[in-house]
Amino acid sequence: MDEDSLHAYVDRQLGPEALRAIEEELSRDPEAAARVRAYVAQNEALHELFDPALLEPHALRIDTERHARWRRWGGLAATLVLGSVVGYFARDWVEQTTAVAPIANVAMYAHTAYVPEVRHPVEVAANEQQHLVAWLSKRLSTPLKAPSLDSAGYQLLGGRLLPPTDWSEAPLAMLMYENAQGRRLTLLVKRESTNRTTAFRFSEEGTTRVFYWIDGPLGYALAGDIPRDELQTIARLVYRQLNP
Helix, strand or coil: CCHHHHHHHHCCCCCHHHHHHHHHHHHHCHHHHHHHHHHHHHHHHHHHHHHHHHCCCCCCCCCHHHHHHHHHHHHHHHHHCCCCHHHHHHHHCCCCCCCCHHHHHHHHHHHHHHCCCCCCCCCEEHHHHHHHHHHHHHHHCCCCCCCCCHHHCEEEEEEEEECCCCCCCCCEEEEEEEECCCCEEEEEEEECCCCCCCCCEEEEECCEEEEEEEECCEEEEEEECCCHHHHHHHHHHHHHHHCC
């Protein structure tokens, strides 16, 4: 039984007939049934970890001082981003401050959960990049790209699928990158119902920092334990590759 069918079964994305067919196959395939139980357990563990933060009414804990810093950074961004994007980012920076807060939270907690992993940081390694991108594109029902961060000193390590934050939504994709010193960045991709282009936004918790934005039907969040200016530069590199 192929992995896509098992994940679709776990995520309850199958119709009644397909669901019954999978259940019949699982009854005859103990190994596949064990994998399904493992996927379900992983989903439950991730929801137990992430859901409390996602349900907080002010998950990013935006205070007056931080909001003022975001306003000042919005003005700085307008001097750095080229072309017509400049005016758009400057216009929307404060207006949409909390619009995509959930993706920032998921990116932060997923980064914290998976970056320390030594043996299993990703589900599919970079040596299967074509398969990885095709698989994640299929699961999110939209074409995805794996941006190259070679010019910033980071190489693609691989990626994985994360459960949706709401069972009515598509799963999330996460790509992981690593530099020569072993420092890692993660790029989270999520389908967004708002379908709007918004400015870059910034969030941090401890040493983990996140730049996030919405571009058309997708939301992106780049997380890393690196200085804000460096992460901002790499976020712009990602954006340029996704919007050539």
